[in-house]
Amino acid sequence: MSDLFDDPAPGQNTPEFTVSEISGEVKRTLEGTFGRIRVKGEVGRVFKARSGHLYYDVKDDRSVLACTTWKGQVSGLSVVPEEGLEVVVTGRLTAFGAQSKYNMNVEEVAVAGQGALMALLEKRKKQLEAEGLFDAARKQPLPYLPRFIGVVTSPSGAVIRDILHRLRDRFPRKVMVWPVAVQGANCAAEVARAIDGFNQFTPGGALPRPDLIIVARGGGSVEDLWGFNEEVVARAAAASQIPLISAVGHETDTTLIDFVSDMRAPTPTAAAELAVPVRLDLLAWTGEQGARLSRAASQTIDQRRQRLRDLSRALPKPDTLLETPRQRLDRTADRLPQALIKGVQNRKVQLAETAASLRPSSLRQLVKGRSEKLDSISARLTLRPVLREITTQKDRLGALTQRLETAQNARVDRQRQQLDAAGRQLEILSYRATLARGYAVVRDGDQLVTSKVAAANATSLEIEFADGSYQAASKG
């Protein structure tokens, strides 16, 4: 029974801890035993928390070590860990009691050897190339003679001096230097910011917008130049609207920015040479053009003068020009009076021919013909046909009138005969005819009396005979 709960027995020497005690003990042991150490491995998953802390794994083929770099430490890292990168991390092992986990707080990340660094660079190069940032079509032409040159470099040191010297030798220009760290942790961010900053100057703004940017740095180790291999720098250079010359390191050093810049200069001095032409050459060229110009101009006039002289020599004398026309005039003038006389004669003959056929007798003949024609037509003009027509129509009217009267009389006679016949018929059919044969009609006032009863009741009886009515006395 007693096994069910912890019952400390005397003589038992197993030490006892609370959870927090043992957590604290483990943490102390880890930190005390290992102290500051270096661990080599490949970076695994990387997570940057919103707080700014960086969480990532460093692993080999069998194990994983959780690493943290606090927000304040991140800016001190010379290399920001990236998945797949072989690194050596430096820091302290510690434990996180709340989760029973141990991890390493990393203060320093170094790439594990040149090979790893180059592998990382290759990977970035491939990625940017795949995005098309290296395309030749993206390269902008450099201005022939920029007015303002923006230089992104360290304000002190040989590089800016070399650039300014070479510019002065060739063609002094206005130069603005954007000071940046050219190595170390801040290098990449500052360079990217400077390129972007120059691009944000507006033409005519408070700060003049450069029409050319030079990003320069002197020679150094791969690690020294590493900032110019960072993606943020390459992207800023690719995005620059202002043509950009990169001049990082010596001729043999190639950094990522060289692939995206519009022109790569092997050295900072060479960048200055690419940036501006030689002023003295241009002055000489201008002078020569001026000489050619005036030579060509005077030649043009000389040529034309010569041509004028040649042409005027070939021009014929005015007298010779007039000879032929004058001859023609003379000849024609001679013929003029004769021509007039001949013209009048011709017309005279023509008139005589025409006038010959013009005589009064021909006109008279014409009048006679017309008058005869008129006479014959007048003879045919008389009233007789009209009178004949009137007589004919009058006869027709008489006949029609007679026919109308006859027809009317016949119609009246016929109707009278019909009426007489009908009257006779009526007489025959009337009751009065019956009266003559001995019948009588008896009436009581207006009523017919047709029975003995009616006669007995009647007030007065009137009997009608053929020759008149007889008033019978009433029964009374």
Added chain:
Amino acid sequence: MTTQTPAQIPVEEMSFELAMRELEGVVDQLERGDVALDASIALYERGAALKKRCEDELKRAEEKVAAITLDANGAATGTAPLDAG
């Protein structure tokens, strides 16, 4: 870039490079000698103006070196003279 043709840009506003190219063209044309006389006079005048423009640009070889000053956030605030030796 501008859509204007070079002939439309006043000579005084041309970049050095453009003025140079134009001048070269004018000289070539005059040397060929196939331009009408009055046109050639106008052409010469244009050439002279272009040459002057080029010379003026070349005379204006001015050196001025300044360093951008930055605020705490790394943004440009102005310029200060730079003595790089």
